[in-house]
Amino acid sequence: MIENIDNSANSGLLTLTGNRTVFWLSLTGTTTGLAFFVKWELLDLMQGGQFTKETNETGKVVIVTGANTGIGKETAREIARRGGTVYMACRNIKKCEEAREEIVLETQNKYVYCRQCDLASQESIRHFVAAFKREQEHLHVLINNAGVMRCPRSLTSDGIELQLGVNHMGHFLLTNLLLDLLKKSAPSRIVNVSSLAHTRGEINTGDLNSDKSYDEGKAYSQSKLANVLFTRELAKRLEGTKVTANALHPGVVDTEIIRHMAFFNNFFAGLFVKPLFWPFVKTPRNGAQTTLYVALDPELEKVTGQYFSDCKLKEMSPAATDTQTAKWLWAVSEKWTRPTMIKVH
Numbered sequence: 282m283i284e285n286i287d288n289s290a291n292s293g294l295l296t297l298t299g300n301r302t303v304f305w306l307s308l309t310g311t312t313t314g315l316a317f318f319v320k321w322e323l324l325d326l327m328q329g330g331q332f333t334k335e336t337n338e339t340g341k342v343v344i345v346t347g348a349n350t351g352i353g354k355e356t357a358r359e360i361a362r363r364g365g366t367v368y369m370a371c372r373n374i375k376k377c378e379e380a381r382e383e384i385v386l387e388t389q390n391k392y393v394y395c396r397q398c399d400l401a402s403q404e405s406i407r408h409f410v411a412a413f414k415r416e417q418e419h420l421h422v423l424i425n426n427a428g429v430m431r432c433p434r435s436l437t438s439d440g441i442e443l444q445l446g447v448n449h450m451g452h453f454l455l456t457n458l459l460l461d462l463l464k465k466s467a468p469s470r471i472v473n474v475s476s477l478a479h480t481r482g483e484i485n486t487g488d489l490n491s492d493k494s495y496d497e498g499k500a501y502s503q504s505k506l507a508n509v510l511f512t513r514e515l516a517k518r519l520e521g522t523k524v525t526a527n528a529l530h531p532g533v534v535d536t537e538i539i540r541h542m543a544f545f546n547n548f549f550a551g552l553f554v555k556p557l558f559w560p561f562v563k564t565p566r567n568g569a570q571t572t573l574y575v576a577l578d579p580e581l582e583k584v585t586g587q588y589f590s591d592c593k594l595k596e597m598s599p600a601a602t603d604t605q606t607a608k609w610l611w612a613v614s615e616k617w618t619r620p621t622m623i624k625v626h
C-alpha cells in the first residue's frame with residue numbers, strides 16, 4: 282500500500298516535472314522562433330526595396346561617379362553583371378583600378394573602365410569629359426553618385442565649399458558637359474543620388490558658399506537639396522528630348538561616407554555603437570537598389586523630375602519643389618562652373 286502511494290506520488294511528480302519541461306521547452310522554442318522571425322523580417326524590411334527585374338544592358342554606356350567604393354561600386358558591379366559598358370569616374374585611380382579588377386573578375390565583363398574625374402576640380406571634370414567623348418559616341422545613363430559628407434570646411438580647387446562643390450557643382454558641370462551625348466543617345470537617363478537629408482536642407486542664398494559661417498551638417502543638407510532642385514530644373518529644361526532626370530535617397534547605408542564623423546570612427550563606437558545601429562543599416566549592395574531601379578527599370582523610361590526611395594516614388598520636401606530657388610541655383614551654378622566655356626585638351 283505504502284509502495285503504491287509512493288509510486289503514484291512519484292509518477293505525479295514525474296508528470297509535473299515533465300509538464301514543466303515541455304512548457305519551458307515550448308516557451309523557449311516559441312520565443313527563439315519569434316525572435317528569429319522578427320529579426321529576419323525586420324532585417325529584410327530595413328534592407329529596403331530590391332530591383333529584381335532582370336534587364337540586359339549590353340550596348341548601353343553608363344558613367345558612375347565615385348564608383349570605387351560604397352553604393353557607386355555596387356551600382357557599377359550590377360550594371361556590369363547585366364552586360365553594360367561601365368565608366369567608373371573616380372578621383373583616386375589606384376582605388377578605382379582595384380575595384381574595377383574585382384568587378385571584371387566577378388562579372389566577366391571586360392567593358393568596365395577606370396577614368397580619373399575629381400569632382401573637386403573643374404579642370405579634371407572637363408578633362409574627363411573631353412577624353413570620354415574621344416572614346417564614346419553615346420551615353421545612355423549618367424549616375425551622379427559621388428559624395429562627401431560632413432567634412433571640415435575646405436574648398437575645391439575653384440574655391441567652392443567642398444560639399445557644395447563636389448556633391449552639386451561638380452555634378453552640375455559634368456552633366457551639362459555631357460548633355461549633347463545624352464540627347465544624341467536618347468532615350469537616356471540622368472540619376473542624381475541625393476539623400477533624405479535634403480528634407481533638412483536650406484539653400485542659403487545670402488551665403489551659398491558658407492563663407493560667413495560653416496556648419497558641416499547644414500552644408501551637407503544644402504548640397505543634397507541642391508541635388509533635387511537641380512534634378513527638377515534639369516527635367517524641365519530637358520522636356521521633349523527623351524532624356525530624363527530623377528533623384529533618389531539610397532537609404533542609410535554602411536559605407537565610407539561617415540569617414541569625417543569622429544563619433545562613429547573610434548574604438549568605442551566600433552564596439553558598442555555600430556552594433557546597435559547595424560540592424561537598421563543597409564549593405565552597400567542593398568543601398569544600390571534604388572539607383573539601379575531608377576537607372577534601368579524600363580517602366581521608368583518616361584518618368585522625369587521625380588524623387589525615389591526604396592525603389593518607390595517618394596514625396597520630396599516642399600523646399601525641393603521651390604521653382605524660384607531652383608532657377609536661382611541654376612543661374613549661380615552656371616556662373617560658378619561656366620559649362621558653355623569650351624576648353625580644348
Ligand SMILES: NC(=O)c1ccc[n+]([C@@H]2O[C@H](COP(=O)([O-])OP(=O)(O)OC[C@H]3O[C@@H](n4cnc5c(N)ncnc54)[C@H](OP(=O)(O)O)[C@@H]3O)[C@@H](O)[C@H]2O)c1
Pocket residue numbers: 346347348349350351352353370371372373376398399400401402426427428429430447474475476477530531532533534535536537538539
Ligand atoms: N551611405 C549613406 O547612408 C547615404 C545616405 C544618403 C545618401 N548617400 C549618398 O550616396 C552617395 C554615395 O555615397 P556612399 O555612401 O557610397 O559613400 P562612400 O562610400 O564614401 O563613397 C563616396 C564616393 O564618392 C567619391 N568621391 C568623394 N569625393 C570625390 C571627388 N572629389 N571626386 C570624385 N569622387 C569623389 C569617393 O571617392 P574616394 O573613395 O576616393 O573618397 C567614393 O568613391 C553620396 O552622394 C551620398 O551623399 C549615402
